[in-house]
Amino acid sequence: MAKSESFSIRQIIELTGISEFTLRGWETRYKAFKPKRTSTGRRIYSLQDLQKARLLQALLDKGYKIGNIAKLNLADLEKILPQQEVLSSMPTPPNKHxxxxxxxxxxxxxxxxxxxxxxxxxxxxxxxxxxxxxxxxxxxxxxxxxxxxxxxxxxxxxxxxxxxxxxxxxxxxxESRTSNSKSRLVMTTPEGDLHDMGISFAASLSKLEGLKTLFLGPSTPKKDLCETCIRYNASHLLISNTISEKEGAKESLFSYINFLDRNLPTHIVFLLAGRNSMQIDLNLKREINTFSTIEEFHTYLKDLP
Incomplete structure (x- = not known):
């Protein structure tokens, strides 16, 4: 790719997956870019702008705030993001949607x-x-x-x-298929965690795969959850947790999961998802699976009986 290459805003969007609204916000509010303009006022971005946009997005995915990194140059951004992550941040083929x-x-x-x-x-x-x-x-x-x-x-x-x-x-x-599945899934979030978008996606995919699925919504008390799983004869329990005690959860995920482990039949498989579930180390008396993406979870569903 030649150093003299230039890009329109539409090309930047296609190559990075970043929306036009976001790019304009980074430019006007945070001064991340200073694109040149054609005689008709169209923005023209440089190769360095493209590389910077990719790095900014990769750092945002790691939890950085745009206001703290937008004005940094390429060299400084690369120092923040390890080299192997710089390589992995290269875009995948554009989503046609x-x-x-x-x-x-x-x-x-x-x-x-x-x-x-x-x-x-x-x-x-x-x-x-x-x-x-x-x-x-x-x-x-x-x-x-x-x-x-x-x-x-x-x-x-x-x-x-x-x-x-x-x-x-x-x-x-x-459009769910008629279910002849032996698997029976229960889905919820711990008490105090009201973020149910993840389990909403999970429940829809589970039903589309023809699996018996009980969607409880968010924030289920642990004692009520145990009773529900037993009465439903659950084979799998999906817990999605995105917040900590400091952020509003009634107790730690570690405590919540260990209570469930002590009080539920050992044949029930625990499925964990959500940001907070990635940070705990559990040693349970049952099978446990952790998912970092909805795609991973969907792949797992396809193999259930």
Missing amino acids: LKYISEIMDLAHLFKWDEISEQLQKKRRNTKSESLIADILTPLAGQMGQLVAEGQLSVGQEHILSALIKEQLVLARG
Whole structure:
């Protein structure tokens, strides 16, 4: 790639997967880029701008705040991100639905909720459910979370868009196959954790795979969860946990899981997901599986009897 190469904003979007709204925000609010302009006012980005955008996104994925890193140059950004992570941050082939997802996010910024609902309904009617979840709704939810973390989307906007995404997940479950499965899954979050987007995706995928699924919603007390699993004759229990005690959970995930382990039959397999579940070391008397992505979980579902 020659040093003299230049890129339009659309090319930057396609090569990085970053939305136009986000790029413009990094440029105008945080002064991350200073693109040149054509005689007609179109932005022209350099190869260095492209590389910087990739590094910024990789660092945001690691938990850095855009306000703290946006003005750093390429050399300083590379010092923060280990070299092996710089290489792994190179983009995967562009999601063919990126333009659609960007358009939905643009509508969300303009509070055009009816238009978003209509667009999602149309997309659902014309897309297979698995593809809708994997290619549209999952990256849309990820983009939403990223913009909230960056302060570019309000909590109120997040709640409305989340509700619209969950509505499509519920409607997609209508295509579930008749279940002859022996597996019986229960899904929830620990008491105090109200973030149920992850288990909403999980429940839809589970039902689409023809598995018997009991979706409890978020924040289930541990004693109630034990009783429910036993009465439902659960074979698997999915716990998604994204917050710590300091952030609002009633107790530590370690304590919550160990209570369940002591009080549930040992044949019930524990499935853990969510940010907070990646940070604990458990030694349980049963099979336990941890998932870092919804794709990993979906692959696991396909092998269940």
